[in-house]
Amino acid sequence: MNYSMSACATAPIATADADAVLRVAATVFEAAQGMMVTDARGRIVRVNQAFVRITGYSADEVLGQTPRLLSSGRHVPGFYASMWAAIARDGSWEGEIWNRRKNGEVYPEHLSITAVRNRDGVIINYVAALTDITLSKAANDEIRSLAFYDPLTRLPNRRLLLDRLRQVLAASSQHDSHCALMFIDLDNFKTLNDTLGHNVGDQLLQQVAERLQSGLRKGDTVARLGGDEFVVLVEGLSSGARDAGAEVEALGAKILATLNRPYELGKHLCRSTPSIGVTLFHGALPPHPDELLMQADIAMYQAKQAGRNGMRFFDRQMQDRISERAQMENDLRHAVERHRFALHYQVQVDQHGNARGAEALIRWVRDDGTMVSPASFIALAEETGLILPIGSWVLETACAQLKAWQQMPEMAHLILAINVSAQQFHQAEFGEQVRAAVQRHGIDPRLLKLELTEGVLLDKIEDTIACMQLLKAMGVRFALDDFGTGYSSLQYLKRLPLNQLKIDQSFVRDLVSDSSDQAIVRTIIAMARSLQLDVIAEGVETEAQRALLEELGCRRYQGYLFSRPVPEPQLRALVKDSPRTAAVV
Numbered sequence: 375m376n377y378s379m380s381a382c383a384t385a386p387i388a389t390a391d392a393d394a395v396l397r398v399a400a401t402v403f404e405a406a407q408g409m410m411v412t413d414a415r416g417r418i419v420r421v422n423q424a425f426v427r428i429t430g431y432s433a434d435e436v437l438g439q440t441p442r443l444l445s446s447g448r449h450v451p452g453f454y455a456s457m458w459a460a461i462a463r464d465g466s467w468e469g470e471i472w473n474r475r476k477n478g479e480v481y482p483e484h485l486s487i488t489a490v491r492n493r494d495g496v497i498i499n500y501v502a503a504l505t506d507i508t509l510s511k512a513a514n515d516e517i518r519s520l521a522f523y524d525p526l527t528r529l530p531n532r533r534l535l536l537d538r539l540r541q542v543l544a545a546s547s548q549h550d551s552h553c554a555l556m557f558i559d560l561d562n563f564k565t566l567n568d569t570l571g572h573n574v575g576d577q578l579l580q581q582v583a584e585r586l587q588s589g590l591r592k593g594d595t596v597a598r599l600g601g602d603e604f605v606v607l608v609e610g611l612s613s614g615a616r617d618a619g620a621e622v623e624a625l626g627a628k629i630l631a632t633l634n635r636p637y638e639l640g641k642h643l644c645r646s647t648p649s650i651g652v653t654l655f656h657g658a659l660p661p662h663p664d665e666l667l668m669q670a671d672i673a674m675y676q677a678k679q680a681g682r683n684g685m686r687f688f689d690r691q692m693q694d695r696i697s698e699r700a701q702m703e704n705d706l707r708h709a710v711e712r713h714r715f716a717l718h719y720q721v722q723v724d725q726h727g728n729a730r731g732a733e734a735l736i737r738w739v740r741d742d743g744t745m746v747s748p749a750s751f752i753a754l755a756e757e758t759g760l761i762l763p764i765g766s767w768v769l770e771t772a773c774a775q776l777k778a779w780q781q782m783p784e785m786a787h788l789i790l791a792i793n794v795s796a797q798q799f800h801q802a803e804f805g806e807q808v809r810a811a812v813q814r815h816g817i818d819p820r821l822l823k824l825e826l827t828e829g830v831l832l833d834k835i836e837d838t839i840a841c842m843q844l845l846k847a848m849g850v851r852f853a854l855d856d857f858g859t860g861y862s863s864l865q866y867l868k869r870l871p872l873n874q875l876k877i878d879q880s881f882v883r884d885l886v887s888d889s890s891d892q893a894i895v896r897t898i899i900a901m902a903r904s905l906q907l908d909v910i911a912e913g914v915e916t917e918a919q920r921a922l923l924e925e926l927g928c929r930r931y932q933g934y935l936f937s938r939p940v941p942e943p944q945l946r947a948l949v950k951d952s953p954r955t956a957a958v959v
């Protein structure tokens with residue numbers, strides 16, 4: 375284009391060929407790009423239709439003028455001087471500038487200017503090609519905005535936050551002052567969103583964003599990471615960690631108070647509270663931005679654990695615990711995939727010492743063969759949902775074991791109890807799962823006992839009763855585990871098709887010396903009687919405890935006095951020796 379223009383401005387018109395070149399040049403000159411030709415002194419000598427369209431000036435209005443008439447006044451003083459210096463040096467210049475249309479509107483344009491020289495090398499014209507980039511610039515801005523800002527709140531997003539954090543970290547080695555990263559998460563946002571709808575949830579997030587922004591200093595950054603997670607980056611705190619901590623503490627208290635004020639969300643007046651996690655950093659050895667964000671997140675999690683609507687500072691021990699937990703979750707997942715579990719069995723005896731049954735207690739078998747107690751992984755399995763495949767494995771393994779016992783005369787009478795967690799029990803297909811397992815293994819369902827805790831039973835009581843009744847009708851038994859530690863009331867206990875109450879070991883431990891434990895155990899036994907339920911005591915370790923339990927009316931026992939939980943072959947040996955099962959320590 376510029377080449378053609380130079381041809382147009384400089385080629386001598388002598389031949390028919392030259393005529394054709396001229397027509398081509400004229401056509402090119404009238405292309406979509408704005409064109410402007412000046413003489414060597416900068417006076418406009420020619421413009422095309424596109425120029426007229428872009429600038430709003432007619433050719434007559436600009437001929438003889440200088441391009442200064444388009445100037446927007448937006449550029450710094452040295453801008454044009456350096457542009458002309460480049461043209462003088464290189465023969466051309468190209469870049470983006472702001473110009474002004476005839477109607478006063480300032481617009482961005484892409485401009486390229488080429489100097490045209492005669493045969494002697496003297497500049498005779500300047501040719502400018504200009505493109506209005508208003509639209510593409512707007513599109514660029516939009517892309518930038520989408521890439522770096524959260525569309526809902528207009529706050530910086532994670533990408534921009536990390537970018538700023540990187541800058542702050544790079545600069546922090548030169549400053550003494552501390553900076554803080556605060557991770558803010560709204561408590562119960564999900565519930566509000568689910569109950570009042572996303573529209574109301576969005577309004578809350580917008581108002582939280584406004585409150586956060588208005589409560590901070592200009593230099594601080596508020597970002598939204600997504601969902602109900604906000605982050606505040608605070609710079610320029612005191613140089614001493616203690617003072618900086620106190621400043622952040624005050625800021626945190628202010629944020630808590632601001633976000634605690636009620637929100638008007640359409641026709642709803644709502645309350646929302648935040649949990650805030652803070653990590654402080656400064657100078658010498660700044661951590662990686664992702665690491666800082668993780669620390670603040672961990673501290674926020676700790677604030678949640680501590681009861682919400684509060685603030686916590688990051689603490690490294692907490693991080694170690696969380697890393698351990700993550701590692702354990704990973705290992706447990708592998709264990710579930712490869713069925714790395716074993717059932718141990720703890721015998722349950724009657725008052726004559728005869729084995730009447732056993733409780734199956736799971737162990738996680740580590741790759742090095744060590745056994746991990748369920749006390750250290752069942753809670754994690756419940757939190758992560760892994761309890762479902764684990765529970766299925768226990769059910770299958772217990773049924774297979776019962777089947778095997780049915781072929782052994784000395785074991786065939788044993789009732790096997792398994793623990794069922796709340797999540798497992800409340801799956802819609804749990805009843806069916808048990809029925810199918812019983813059928814698949816061809817076992818007598820009366821030999822299977824499901825131990826449930828009070829928590830399981832209290833939840834969704836009608837569904838619970840329906841599921842229990844279905845299984846009870848098949849012959850499956852139910853025991854209520856850890857009895858006495860929850861909130862069971864006689865009224866609802868009456869409605870549950872239970873077979874047995876299990877006295878929690880915490881009442882057995884000091885039974886001999888503690889008269890209030892004796893009173894509790896006496897009451898539980900009386901309650902069981904009135905409900906016509908069996909009663910068993912767990913955690914029986916001494917003969918004195920057993921004797922007292924017997925005196926109080928309890929006829930079934932489980933505990934170290936009889937045996938610890940042991941692998942199946944040991945249980946078999948033990949049962950063979952019963953009555954008065956020998957103690958296995």
Ligand SMILES: Nc1nc2c(ncn2[C@@H]2O[C@@H]3COP(=O)(O)O[C@H]4[C@@H](O)[C@H](n5cnc6c(=O)[nH]c(N)nc65)O[C@@H]4COP(=O)(O)O[C@H]3[C@H]2O)c(=O)[nH]1
Pocket residue numbers: 720734735736747748749752765768792793794795855856879912913914915932933934935939
């Ligand atoms: N101090 C003392 N302790 C005694 C005595 N006798 C038994 N124990 C222990 O007390 C726990 C009794 O089981 P639990 O209350 O159902 O408590 C169980 C149960 O809630 C859960 N659990 C075990 N296996 C499973 C399972 O397959 N599924 C589910 N969901 N939970 C399980 O893990 C808990 C802990 O199991 P374990 O570590 O095997 O711990 C067992 C057992 O080893 C005694 O005389 N003294």
